[in-house]
Amino acid sequence: MTRFIESTITFPYKRSLGPVVGAFMTALTEKQILGIRSGDAVLVPPMEWDPSTGAELAHEFVEVGPAGTVESWTWVTTPSEQHPLDHPFAFALVRLDGATTPLLHAVDAGTPGGVSEGMRVAPRWRGTRAGRIDDIICFVPGEVPETEGEDTGGAAEPVTRMDYLASITYRNPVPEAADRATEASREHRLLGLRCPACGRVYAGGRGLCPVDAIELGPECEVDLPHKGTITNFAIVTPVQYPGQTETEPFVRAFVLLDDTDVIIPYSAVIELPADQIRVGQRVDAVWASPAEETEEGGGMGGSWGSLLGWIPNGEPDLDDPDLVNRIF
């Protein structure tokens, strides 16, 4: 049975709005809905360019609505976590009074029977508005706008930016070769896979030969030496982004294993400060002790499992000018 792992990736976007969308969003905080004039038409939501010709539009805004007419609709029986309402509702194309084009939004109509083409709707505003399309919680039947909760008024400054948190959960299979490499690391073995076609050896649980494009099964496994030479390195000064756990500059080294053509990339180093690392330095593998073992393994993570990193072994440096070219 293939093992699957689940991971959630979040992208906290900060979006610039520009002069047209920004004006629209700022107006929303004042409970006003703006369109933009394009010839005889009034486009809602406003665009910077005419959608049919691509011509830039003059910033001639027109207040529309607040009430409008449902032109088309569909019924959402099971709302998702991203939807504006947590109970069944209609997504509708609402043509606001004075607009030429319809706006997509939710209509809180109770049942599918409560929504129809031609019905009149008006916005239900959020009491506290940020300058986002969802300052309008939804539309409700009738001509009269509503405000939910205490009305804290419009924005003090023009709205120029919008936060959008994208968060996606993925479920991916773990290749068997990766699991076998991790298991071997628990016994402090560094597992490689030798391609039967070209003889190249791959480490890190990569279960295929990218040169010959064939899969490498357990019959291809070989044990790799625990000794090598630093070919190249980077000193990473961490930038604080969401999810970054490092705070101080740290080393990542590339290690060529003895008697092989295998590079262990982007490795942690131990007892080797950033100002003392050199190309050509000889190192030994360091494995997690049982006390350091976690479910995720020791230091390097992924299929490296219990491999913590590399420590200088005191042997004289190798003097080979080509070493520095080896990072793959």
Place this chain on the structure above:
Amino acid sequence: MSAPSTDIAVIGWAQSQMVRHTDKSETQLLMSAITDAITPLGLQRADIDFTCLGSCDYITGQAFSFVSNLDAIGAWPPKRDSHVEMDGAWALYEAWLRLQEGDIEIAVVTGSGRSSTGDPALIYPMEMDPYFLAPLGADPLTFAALQARAVIASGIADERRMAEVAVRARGTGNVESLLAEEFIRQPLRRHDVPPITDGAAAMVLATGDRARQLVERPAYITGFDHRTECHNPSFRALDDSPSTRIAAEAAGLAAAPVEVAELQAAFTHEELLLRSVLGLGDDVTVNASGGALKENPIMASGLCRVGYAADHIFGGGNRALAHSTSGPCLQQNLVCILEGRS
């Protein structure tokens, strides 16, 4: 764009198993699809002069996921390679342009995706307009339902004809019982919407004499074009597809009749709309493969349409149309005309 002076032909293609949920990585799917596409032609990976892969990082959940997909093409010694963040049908378009330079003879294009990795209903809204649509969670089913309502209102489709499309595509069920089902997004029922499919496809192209050496009956690409419309569906007439019409005109559809058409219609009403816009009569066999309603491997579904159209030519047919689409409510459309020669 009409035919270039150099003959460029589809000479073979293959697809992985199409399943609801694969335990293979995208690279593994591609590895087998490419091998299965080139081996019957007597080709090896070293014979491929150019590759173009179509896939989507957003669906894979991995930045630069196409880089690991390169492992499937055997890119050593280094190869000419490209990638499109689109269906493999657009990778095919790029390869067709590249082969027109005349300095290379064989190209392989792929499309691959594992839709089951995440929940499409939650991922797709994030690809919509970031200001007005994504914050509402405006999902593909909603857009499809709104387009279906417009297509029904125009008389191009009705719920019964949509159910008939579903029965024909999947080869199961009957119209009466399907119409008795509840709506999942009115006016759409379960049978109107595509399955979630994991899979990959690979296609081999060759130029002129090389194509004729490798296969008896190449499927020559004689017209190829793609066009796009405004990104926000509320600015479009949803009962029409002008980009499809323009692409078909530019690809030369009107020059001669086609016997078959493979349309990337993931929803039943899309097939009826596309048939209408393309002016396909009852004498044209549409989506004999079952189309995207039967198997809908994201990022490969359009390339499979070209593959099935090519199969018609390989089997002795004269002229076939393949269509691919991208974006909500048929935003962007591609038309490829394939022909055989006696």
